[in-house]
Amino acid sequence: MADILENQTIMTLPLKKLLNGLLPEQAFAELVGSYDIVGDIAVIIIPDSCQPWQSLIAEKILENHPHVSVVAKRAGNYDGEFRLLPLQVLAGEERTVTELRESGVRLSLDLAQAYYSVRSGGERLRIARMVADGERILVPFSGVGPYPLVISQHSRAKEIIAVEKNSSAHQYALQSFRLNKKLKNIKFYQADISCWLGGEHGTFDRIIMPLPKSGAAFLSSLLPVLSPRGWVHFYDMQLVDSFEKSFEFIEGVALQLGRKILYHNITACGHCGPRTYRICVDVKLE
Ligand SMILES: C[S@@+](CC[C@H](N)C(=O)[O-])C[C@H]1O[C@@H](n2cnc3c(N)ncnc32)[C@H](O)[C@@H]1O
Known part of the structure; x- marks a missing residue:
């Protein structure tokens, strides 16, 4: 290679x-x-x-x-x-197996066995730069591990927990973790996030949900493990003039669970069809 x-x-x-x-x-x-x-x-x-x-x-x-x-x-x-x-x-x-560097992190992956998009590298770094010292972070849908690894490299998070269902993606995440010897604060689990949430894992200051569209179904089970004043980064695909609809969805789910939203911001982070963008809604909850 x-x-x-x-x-x-x-x-x-x-x-x-x-x-x-x-x-x-x-x-x-x-x-x-x-x-x-x-x-x-x-x-x-x-x-x-x-x-x-x-x-x-x-x-x-x-x-x-x-x-x-x-x-x-x-x-x-x-x-x-x-x-x-x-x-x-x-x-x-x-x-289809390769190795690469993203934001200073080594990644090993098989492009045919696991999802990975080189185009989202800038977005992952954007999130990593928002992380405050000492945070506990949950990354469901973590794939081959680029979010946890880049966050670990660029922040002083206390602990990052990554949960991925695809066993091949999980194995590559473990391999990349071994390649980046100085990164220590990540735990990788191979599980369906719905089952994993049934265990005792405490609460998180930040939850990152990189599963546009289908991720919405998991929001109501993830919010209960978000700490007070915690952040959610919710990915979606939306028409150019409908970005706020994704925020309204999150707000609705939060209100049903008795949580208020203190702040939100929407970033377009990819183009995925005619007038359609991959967006990230950053929300801070009470
Ligand atoms: C769009 S990919 C994102 C992967 C990675 N975060 C990245 O940015 O490269 C979404 C990932 O979610 C995983 N996934 C889908 N449903 C899941 C579930 N119920 N529990 C855990 N992981 C799941 C898929 O296998 C896939 O690897």
């Missing part, structure tokens, strides 16, 4: 320039010029009209990126409970 690279989001090495004159006009016009680089794997989108030339496109990326060893195409969308992305390797080594 190549050297571990600091994550690079949405590479725009001029793919169109590289392929100029090599594809028929319609395929060239529909070519998606940008792609993600995750560790040493380039993840590309191949529109139907470009399919006959997908190997050529992949080889061009491989030739022009000395640090890329694998080129894979998205063979579908993020799907299922574990939010897995189907991938097809088109060029380079036949693997």
Whole structure:
């Protein structure tokens, strides 16, 4: 595997320039010029009209990126409970496992076995920078562990607890934890968060919920373990003019549980469709 690279989001090495004159006009016009680089794997989108030339496109990326060893195409969308992305390797080594650095933290992962989005790195650092000294933090839906690891690296939290249902994602989180030897204050659990909450784990100053849309179903069981004056970071997908609807949902659930909201802020942290954004609602509760 190549050297571990600091994550690079949405590479725009001029793919169109590289392929100029090599594809028929319609395929060239529909070519998606940008792609993600995750560790040493380039993840590309191949529109139907470009399919006959997908190997050529992949080889061009491989030739022009000395640090890329694998080129894979998205063979579908993020799907299922574990939010897995189907991938097809088109060029380079036949693997989807890689290592990378995000905000100074080493991560080991298999892009086909667990969810990971390089595009959310900035958002994870934003949350890590909000953490005050001595906080106890809960990260349900923790995947391969980027939130707990980045928070541990960039804060003086007392304890970070991560809960993930996908056993493969959990195993990679443990592996990354071992790679980052100086980080000590994280506990990783492999469990369904609903079952895990049935145990005795105390209360948390901050709960981070990186499961847009389906995460909403878990809010009413998570709020009871939030300390007074604690924070929730609730991820959702919303149309550009409907961001406040996500806040209203949280406010409704909180009021039902007798909790008032003291403050809220909404950040758009990703584009996920026409006029639709991945948003994070930060709320501080009484
Ligand atoms: C969108 S991914 C986010 C992963 C990670 N936090 C990140 O930012 O890369 C959501 C994760 O929630 C996990 N998940 C879904 N339902 C769950 C549940 N009931 N309990 C625990 N984890 C769950 C999925 O397996 C997936 O890894």
